[in-house]
Amino acid sequence: MTDRALITGITGQDGSYLAELLLEKGYEVVGVLRRSSTLNFERIAQIQDRVELAPGDLLDEASLIHILREYRPTEVYNLAAQSFVQTSFSQPVLTGEITALGVTRLLDAIRIVDPEIRFYQASSSEMFGKVQAVPQVESTPFYPRSPYGVAKLYGHWITVNYRESYDLHASSGILFNHESPRRGLEFLPRKVTNGVAQIKQGMAKELRLGNLEAERDWGFAGDYVEAMWLMLQQETPDDYVVATGETHSVRRFCEIAFGHVGLNWEDHVTIDEKFFRPAEVDLLIGDSAKAQKVLGWTPRTPFEDLVTMMVDADMKTVGT
DSSP: OOOEEEEETTTSHHHHHHHHHHHHTTOEEEEEEOOOTTOOOGGGTTTGGGSEEEEOOTTOHHHHHHHHHHHOOSEEEEOOSOOOHHHHHHSHHHHIIIIIHHHHHHHHHHHHHOTTSEEEEEEEGGGTOSOSSSSBOTTSOOOOOSHHHHHHHHHHHHHHHHHHHHOOEEEEEEEOOEEOTTSOTTSHHHHHHHHHHHHHTTSOSOEEESOTTOEEOOEEHHHHHHHHHHHTTSSSOOEEEEOOSOOEEHHHHHHHHHHHTTOOGGGTEEEOGGGSOSSOOOBOOBOOHHIIIIIOOOOOSOHHHHHHHHHHHHHHHTTO
């Protein structure tokens, strides 16, 4: 019997990489699509004819129950969210409805339809926020510093609650920042690499950024989706930090990105206070020893390779 996986957020960065991985492993893949007049299939264009797309919404539990009953997946990966931190400050209630309560609706739909379904929740390093220990592990106390981080923390704990209350095979991946050429332009790493390409090709002269001293643990999204799959192959559900264990500043990201095309970042980057967060997260660095030991997972893509990969991709697409 062929395994069938249901992915919310399939048109996003992680959803597209995960769908490709599962198809390679012989899964049937169903993607949940929120009804919208502006659907973007760019990230899954290469596999769109190999996946089933079903209308549904994390705001509507009835639609989720219907999808689960119709497609009977063996695994569900919840990757959908209002996932842009800056937007969560201006739209905190919407962020909570989707990123927090949306998890509850999906878990409850699984409980009602088929408690044997294995569930993956995309948790976030933003839950650590004002970090209480360095590096961060699964047992590090949480201290979110944005409505997004707070919403993700709710989603994380409700997953634990349903696991313990209803004996669901529900696991959370506490993923640290993970990027790729498929990352949205609103996210800083892609904003930088796209800006570099535009400046190099004479389409722009400056790149306006916020806090250059903020440090993040950046990995490649294509590596991280493998950890998601591995979690649902374990006999016992659990929570795992997924990270590289290295930290780099925004300044260093800029140095590598501009240097890759022969430019000096200091000639083009301008600090703009409007891009500073109301409550900043200064340092995130994860320790994925548990994932490495239990899952056998390790990150494969070095930081500099990730940055240059993204710059090269934007150099090919900018202006075309």
